[in-house]
Amino acid sequence: MSTHKKHKVINITFYIFVFLMLFYIVVNSFFPEQSVNLMGFKSYVVVSDSMEPDIMINDLVIVTKVKEENLEIGDAISFYTYLPTNQRDEFNDIIYLKSVVTHYLADIVVTDDDTIYKTHRAGVPIDSYDDWNDIHGDSTDITYNDIIGGVRFVIPNVGVVLRVFTNPIMVLLIVVNIGIIVFVVKVTKKALSKDDKS
Secondary structure: OOHHHHHHHHHHHHHHHHHHHHHHHHHHHHOHHHHHHHHOEEEEEOOOOOOOOOOOOOOEEEEEOOOHHHOOOOOEEEEEEEEEEEEEOOOOOEEEEEEEEEEEEEEEEEOOOOEEEEEEOOOOOOOOOOOEEOOOOOEEOEOHHHEEEEEEEEEOOOHHHHHHHHOHHHHHHHHHHHHHHHHHHHHHHHHHHHHHHO
16 A cells, blocks of 8 residues: 555544544533434443442443343443432522433332332442432432433543543634644645655
8 A cells, every 4th residue: 555545544534533523522512312322322421439349430431222121130220310419499499400320220110100220329238229309309210211321331530531521611622623733734744745846
């Protein structure tokens, strides 16, 4: 393969990589609840110690969509629930914020109305079920509609770096810097090719 073709392949690979990274960032920034369906997977940085020592704070979990019939007790799953914050509303009630939690699937309870999924944190007996709340702080159950997917693998300590991508200003700066680098490389290549011809 000639040097020209090698450079072309490297350039195409670089642009594909940049495009995929930008697509992933845009999807996660603007359509976070649809990213598993659009991309086939989603990553989350662990921010609490509820799964230690199995999954540590700042570990990155990669979650993929899982069919309801494939869910098994003992699986690590990520799901939506509402967690209390330190803020209060005008009635002095605690404000609950929709959040992503990764815990173990402890039990599957089939009722007449729906299938309920009981979860538990790491290091507790399997029948020590978690208690979850809805947006009003009332007790609620996890259903399949709340489940994002199953944890496929964990990458330790990557979260410290990846948190940069959750900050829109940092994302904008990264995109601008990539654009500047591409521009400088192209201008430099053009200048060098002119020097070679002269």
